[in-house]
Amino acid sequence: MVNAVDTDDLKQRLKARAHELGFVAVGFAPAKDDPLRGRRLREWLAAGLHGEMAWMENRADVRQGPQSMWPEAQSVIALGMSYAPGVEPMALAAHPEKARISVYAQGRDYHDTVKKALKALARWIVEQVPDTSLKVFVDTAPVMEKPLGEAAGIGWQGKHTNLVSREHGSWLFLGAIYTTLPFVPDDPHEERCGSCNACQAACPTDAFPGPYRLDARRCISYLTIEHKGPIPEEFREALGNRIYGCDDCLAVCPWNKFADTAQRHHDFVPREELVAPDLAQLLTLDDAAFRQKFSGSPIKRIGRNRFVRNCLIAAGNSGEGGLIEPVRRLAVDSDPVIAEAARWALGRLKASP
Structure with missing residues (x-):
């Protein structure tokens, strides 16, 4: 030693x-x-x-x-x-015709x-x-x-x-x-949020019952990535066009003004096709196409069905009449969660002015 x-x-x-x-x-x-x-x-x-x-x-x-x-x-x-x-x-x-993918997954x-x-x-x-x-x-x-x-x-x-x-x-x-090496520890970092509550106020689903405390069940990142069943209806409209994760509470943090893309690891430069993908195209993905498109991406781990479920919620929120046909085709999908989300989205799109 x-x-x-x-x-x-x-x-x-x-x-x-x-x-x-x-x-x-x-x-x-x-x-x-x-x-x-x-x-x-x-x-x-x-x-x-x-x-x-x-x-x-x-x-x-x-x-x-x-x-x-x-x-x-x-x-x-x-x-x-x-x-x-x-x-x-x-x-x-x-x-709304585009899909929002969390920065970390691009x-x-x-x-x-x-x-x-x-x-x-x-x-x-x-x-x-x-x-x-x-x-x-x-x-x-x-x-x-x-x-x-x-x-x-x-x-x-x-x-x-x-x-x-x-x-x-x-x-x-x-x-x-x-x-097992006995390194001399560095000093712990002091908390520097102060009175700022920008992240709490920005959350679309009120997922923070208090500062420093997250209710994952209400978090869009959890709902679009970890949650396996139908997305609860009370949160669907709040998802907007977010189809994988959510950056809102991170994006509004004032400390981000010091973040420099020059320090970003080259592997995390966004793939061009994931920066602002068209919802219409994503709704057409079958399992093979999904796996090919998201090879090497963290998105691949949720699988095609959960991903398309998320895209259908975004489609229902979009008000884009052009999405009715690709959504209609998914209303008879073999996955009941996808089929239900498609019926929900169709109802919203048909009701849109």
Whole structure:
């Protein structure tokens, strides 16, 4: 095991290597469990605010802190990779014939890009200190990346519950490395939301019962991505033309004025066909066409049926008479959720002036 002086030097060289690999934010936190964080998680789950995300509940005991998962862990390296948008994320709200796809899903699947970089950084660490052990995580394991990012000083968990950075705004993909190396921790980041409540006010479905608290069951990102059945009618109109995720609470954050697309990882430059796709074209996708179109995209994971369901809700909200025929064809789809959404959309479109 290296001593404290060695780890201080290693921290600086590690940060330089992380930047070479595309990370714009790097911080270090102790791996000990945080009882307060664990209690808040249990309260959130007990209130049912996680909706259908059973994976949040199934491993809650492990999720409460690094050492609950891996008792040998001594330090957490928290990392962020920028996906700062080059255009106004809410601009398509005025174009109902277009489909709005969340900024994070317009480029390559961040799971692949971030994990590849994390593994490269992990290999580099082992080359420097061969007797160390470590584990890498990016959003697919019971790891609370946002509180760990705050503890490591790379940002703070804002009132919209996402991490906010003074340098990169709300546009960071997060990853973490647990290690047996005893790094000297960085100072936790202080909360800097102040009296601002722009993110709370911007939410179309009132998904925030209070600051720093999200009811996933009302969140458009949850409804269009995680929710598997029919979208509750009370939220359909509020979805507007959002077909995959929602950026509203992130987009209005004042700290985004410091975000710079020059810091964005090249894998997250938006694919041209996903910036402002036509709803009419998306409604025609069968399973094979869907898989081909969204190969390498995080959108692929929800499958064609859930995706088309979302497009039908957007079509019903559009008022575009030209969408009646593609919607009508889906009213007899073999998936009952799609067929119901199509009938709903038809009723709305026929009633439009």
